[in-house]
Amino acid sequence: MTEWQPVILSIKVAFMSLILVSISGISLAYWLRNRDFAGKAVLEAVLIMPLVLPPVVTGFLLLLLIGKQGPVGQVLNNVFYTQIIFTPYAAMLAGAVVAFPLMYQSAKAAFQGVNSTLEDAARTLGANEWRVFWTVTIPLAWPGLVAGLVLSFSRALGEFGATIMVAGNIPGKTQTLPLAIYFAAEANDLTLAGFYVLIISGITFSAIYGLNTWARSHNRAWPDKGLF
Amino acid sequence: MLHVDIKKHLPGFTLDVQFFVENNIAVLFGPSGCGKTTTLRCIAGLIKPDAGEIINNGKTLFSSETQTFVPVNHRRVSYMFQEYALFPHLNVKKNIWYGVKRHDQTAENLYAQLLDLLHIEHLTGRFTDKLSGGEKQRVALARALMAEPEILLLDEPLSALDEDTRCQLQIELKRIQQLWKIPFVLVTHDRNEAKALGDKVIFLE
Numbered sequence: 260m261t262e263w264q265p266v267i268l269s270i271k272v273a274f275m276s277l278i279l280v281s282i283s284g285i286s287l288a289y290w291l292r293n294r295d296f297a298g299k300a301v302l303e304a305v306l307i308m309p310l311v312l313p314p315v316v317t318g319f320l321l322l323l324l325i326g327k328q329g330p331v332g333q334v335l336n337n338v339f340y341t342q343i344i345f346t347p348y349a350a351m352l353a354g355a356v357v358a359f360p361l362m363y364q365s366a367k368a369a370f371q372g373v374n375s376t377l378e379d380a381a382r383t384l385g386a387n388e389w390r391v392f393w394t395v396t397i398p399l400a401w402p403g404l405v406a407g408l409v410l411s412f413s414r415a416l417g418e419f420g421a422t423i424m425v426a427g428n429i430p431g432k433t434q435t436l437p438l439a440i441y442f443a444a445e446a447n448d449l450t451l452a453g454f455y456v457l458i459i460s461g462i463t464f465s466a467i468y469g470l471n472t473w474a475r476s477h478n479r480a481w482p483d484k485g486l487f
Numbered sequence: 488m489l490h491v492d493i494k495k496h497l498p499g500f501t502l503d504v505q506f507f508v509e510n511n512i513a514v515l516f517g518p519s520g521c522g523k524t525t526t527l528r529c530i531a532g533l534i535k536p537d538a539g540e541i542i543n544n545g546k547t548l549f550s551s552e553t554q555t556f557v558p559v560n561h562r563r564v565s566y567m568f569q570e571y572a573l574f575p576h577l578n579v580k581k582n583i584w585y586g587v588k589r590h591d592q593t594a595e596n597l598y599a600q601l602l603d604l605l606h607i608e609h610l611t612g613r614f615t616d617k618l619s620g621g622e623k624q625r626v627a628l629a630r631a632l633m634a635e636p637e638i639l640l641l642d643e644p645l646s647a648l649d650e651d652t653r654c655q656l657q658i659e660l661k662r663i664q665q666l667w668k669i670p671f672v673l674v675t676h677d678r679n680e681a682k683a684l685g686d687k688v689i690f691l692e
Contacts, residue, residue: 380572382559383531384586384634394585398576 262451264431265439266458268347269416272435276354276415281408284362289392292370310360317357318424325349325425350426350433354415361410369403370396402474409470413463489638489670493529493539493549497522506689508670512661514685515674521691523674524569527640530672531566532559543637543670565636569643571627573615579626580611586634594633601629604663621652628660632667641673645680657683 287306291299309317324331325344335341343349373396381391397404419437426433428442436459443452492505502522506513515523528534530541532548540550548557548564565586573582583601587594602608605625615623624644631639644660645653661684664671675681681688 374572376568376570376572377574379531379533379559380566380568380574381585382533383562383564383566384630385560385563385588386585387560395574 265434265436265455268350268434269436269459272347272350272354273412273416275351276358277408277412279351279355280359280362280411284359284407284411285366285404288363288366288370289396292367306363307360309357314357314418314420315424318353318421321353321356321421321425325352344425345427345429345433347426347433350422350435353421353425354418357418357421358411358414361414362407365403365407365410366400369400369407372403373399405470405474409466412466416459416462488544489672490542491526491530493526493536493541495522495525495529495536497525502526504691508672508687510668510670511686512664512671512673512684513687513689514681515672515689515691516678516681517676517691519676523691524642526691527566527642527672527674530638531564531640532557532562563635563637565631565634565639567627567631567639567641567644569646571623573623573627573630575615578611579607579613579615582615582626583630583633585630597633601632605629605659620648621656624648624656628663632663637669639669639671641671643674643676646675646677660684
């Protein structure tokens with residue numbers, strides 16, 4: 260009997276992480292774009308850390324933060340009478356944290372590629388900053404932003420190391436696809452592991468293939484190019 | 488009448504420029520790097536001068552004395568950039584309508600008039616990467632005028648065009664200025680163009 264719970268949980272985790280990183284990554288990259296201050300380089304290095312650290316180290320640091328004795332864990336416990344450690348929310352957090360640098364880097368590069376004269380032109384035509392952002396900056400940065408969205412979605416979907424540290428492997432509750440694959444393979448159930456492998460490969464392949472096809476037909480900013 | 492009297496520290500020198508423009512064409516003329524474009528950017532409100540004032544028809548756009556700085560999107564100063572800065576993700580029609588506040592009959596009439604004046608009716612559905620230099624220039628001019636500006640700034644508007652197109656557009660620019668009756672401030676490094684277009688030529692060194 261195939262268990263679908265890891266598939267559903269993984270899709271939920273990937274989409275929730277995607278929402279979190281798209282909002283935080285895009286707004287932070289936009290906000291930092293034209294700002295220069297002491298410590299900016301340090302801040303950017305910290306933001307990129309989850310990309311270069313082993314995921315299990317990121318997971319360990321998250322565990323220290325949101326564990327029952329950790330600063331965030333204590334606030335959650337004392338103020339909201341709840342915990343997120345070893346729940347699906349911890350898996351979403353882990354996915355978001357490791358996917359964040361990919362979104363941030365892609366958004367940063369995408370915004371740097373936007374010709375600022377076009378934004379100035381919009382301003383002289385009476386557009387406020389909000390309208391400039393939505394009608395000029397975002398459409399012109401769109402291909403790079405979409406690339407970042409796909410990368411972070413796939414990264415969050417495949418997250419293993421940090422997830423197992425903070426969400427554990429509770430079958431039926433916090434077991435995501437990569438964890439299910441690992442433990443099925445360890446239990447020598449290669450049929451189940453292979454089935455999950457097919458599903459996760461199918462999802463990531465469709466996401467990238469679909470976006471590339473879409474980008475080729477709809478992309479005016481970077482015509483004739485796919486995203487990947 | 489537009490009155491400009493500003494100082495701006497730039498790397499290597501201080502830009503110090505004073506002039507006024509009636510409702511006609513003033514040409515800022517001088518070599519590259521003398522601060523012509525900086526002057527336009529100050530008038531548009533894209534950068535802030537260090538001192539002085541910019542007043543149009545009694546309305547103060549900038550004054551270091553009273554700490555006035557009207558933001559760029561409230562100035563009603565249209566700016567035609569050197570490379571035209573047309574939006575590549577919008578077609579010609581959407582480009583031209585970008586600066587319109589109220590989509591009413593007056594705007595429709597102005598749109599029809601501009602398409603006719605600039606001979607660009609046949610281009611409205613195209614994207615801007617499919618336009619020639621002269622066509623881009625006309626579309627940029629239509630877009631700038633659709634926003635119903637009180638001042639029009641033009642940065643090297645004709646420098647990227649071939650000789651024939653340039654002569655033709657010089658005539659059209661003069662005609663449009665006479666129809667619109669607002670100050671045009673135009674930047675060029677070309678002496679002949681300065682003479683041909685300017686009702687008044689201001690030398691910057």
